[in-house]
Amino acid sequence: MTAHTPSPLSLLGLGAMGTALARTWLAAGHPLTVWNRTPTRAYALAAGGAKPADSAAAAVAANTLVVLCLLDDDSVGAALDRVDLTGKDLVNLTTTTPAQARSRAAWAEERGARYLDGGIMAVPPMIGVREAGGYVFYSGSPELFEAHRATLAVPADTTYVGGDAGFAALHDVALLSAMYGMFAGAAHAFALIRREDIDPVVFAPLLADWLAAMSGSVHGTAAQLRSGDYTEGVVSNLAMQVAGTPTFLATAEGQGVSPELLAPYFGLMRRRLDLGRAEEDLTGVVDLLLRQ
Structure with missing residues (x-):
């Protein structure tokens, strides 16, 4: 495989985020095998060149690089419970806790796979749109990250945060926690002016500029x-x-x-x-x- 040849991969999970990832890889010419518990979502991508797999095991078997974007950690376990992972490179973009990521890394390694965890700092419309500023935190096997960096960078920029598999999830939740704290402050500010003759649309730029300055x-x-x-x-x-x-x-x-x-x-x-x-x-x- 040369540096100029798009690498093949499998993607398990075709919710809003998984579908956005799939479409971006397909648009970049990556041979893509897809699987979803609800098969119709996989079939919908076939027109774009994806190869639907009839089972999670078949999707995993199709390629060395396997990306997971499922509902939660339990969904990952259920999908891969009896699947042969020997020699596979698992990249788990499922939202989990740091403890779940570390446990899942050990679980994968026991089954002969390399493991990389990811925390997506974007919403689906930002995937594949560089100027939107979305990116993904990655942590776990540094060798795995380097081996697939170019492929992983296709949907969104990559930021590697360390060999501890839990660090991507931790960075993800830490930043999002700060975001919700900011939302809380903004909600309080809007509530204070809510009953007054103050246009919230006029007030909003003042609030945004102040928050940016204080950040x-x-x-x-x-x-x-x-x-x-x-x-x-x-x-x-x-x-x-x-x-x-x-x-x-x-x-x-x-x-x-x-x-x-x-x-x-x-x-x-x-x-x-x-x-x-x-x-x-x-x-x-x-x-x-x-x-x-």
């Missing part, structure tokens, strides 16, 4: 976590920020807005302050979240 603070947090000095480069210390929290809560009360999205974070800030960390930044909240 740079993660670099300072990271530097403090690495150094262990949470007072390094502090602009507004914890004591000052805690002193301001009653204003936010009172404003929510005045606007008839529940404080339930903000109160837990403010509570952690207060706990850290009570530990005598007045001169710190907000970084100490990270340590409070770690269970002893």
Whole structure:
């Protein structure tokens, strides 16, 4: 197989994401065998050149590189339970926890396969569209990643995050958790103006620009976590920020807005302050979240 010849692969799982992956590989000229528990989804791709397999075992047998994009970890186990994986290169793009990814890596290796786990940082419409900015985290066998890097990079950019098979899932969930935290803050902000004569469409650019400006603070947090000095480069210390929290809560009360999205974070800030960390930044909240 030369560098200019698209490599063959098998894809198990043809939901919205799996179908987007399949179409992108097919468009790039990769010979593709597909399988889905609901066969009609596989048949629909046949017109584009895919070869439907009548079973998961047949799909796995067809090619060395086997990509999984199923519902969950249990679905992976059910699909491959009695399948011969000897000599196969499994790339699991199914959404799982880090612990499930590590367990699945050991499971695959016991059956004679190399294993790579993936975390897709994109939605289906972003697949195959470079300018959309989607990418996939990969972790596990570095040899496997290097062997198939070019093929894996066809649907979306690749970011390898280490030999620990659980790291792709961990990076995925960590980033998405931050995203939901941002969504929570935005929801609270919109709720505050909801009953006022303020156009949310006019307000939105102000909110987006502010969130973008504040996002740079993660670099300072990271530097403090690495150094262990949470007072390094502090602009507004914890004591000052805690002193301001009653204003936010009172404003929510005045606007008839529940404080339930903000109160837990403010509570952690207060706990850290009570530990005598007045001169710190907000970084100490990270340590409070770690269970002893």
